[in-house]
Amino acid sequence: MLPIPFLVLLLSSILSPSSAADFCAADLSLPTNPAGFSCKKASTVSTSDFVFSGLGAPGNTNNIVKAAVTPAFTTQFPGLNGLGLSLARLDLAIDGVVPLHTHPAASEVLLVIQGSIEAGFISSSNTVYYKTLSEGDTMVFPQGLLHFQVQSGSTPAVAFATFNSPDPGLQITSLSLFGSSLPSHLVEKVTFLDDAQVKKLKKVLGGTG
Incomplete structure (x- = not known):
């Protein structure tokens, strides 16, 4: 038999309204903090905070990598704030590629x-895991590891991504090296490329130095 006082406390905790907030729709008018966006006042929250229609339309793949990523992060989808997840749409035209990159968070x-995508990642021990994914296939890329997606087959490809963070972060290796102001002589040292190759890639990707 449970003591009567304990039963009373247990029942009151079950039957009483929760003190925890059900959600924290982002107030995009306020600056972010380490925990994310501040919550909207309950009186200003609406259904539109929990609905996002932007993933239904193809992204513009008319660019150097022939790829487009349409994010559904907290900034676009306020209802995600505080829930620890986000989404994105990936469109890959013929020969489209998402170069080696990481999501630090x-x-x-x-x-x-739609279509097929050759995708993979490289572990911290330099083991490579890759596969050509067809419609309905799913692949996971562990946090912080270098990974890529490349269109394969004869038709454009479409995929949806989910992340276990409202702000996964992004660092594209080639842009970090050749689209930044890192001096060319240092890029040459850390990549083992010669001066002509580095300057060619910097010209293509907009780097300086």
């Missing part, structure tokens, strides 16, 4: 819904 799950 999140793991990623990719679901292919």
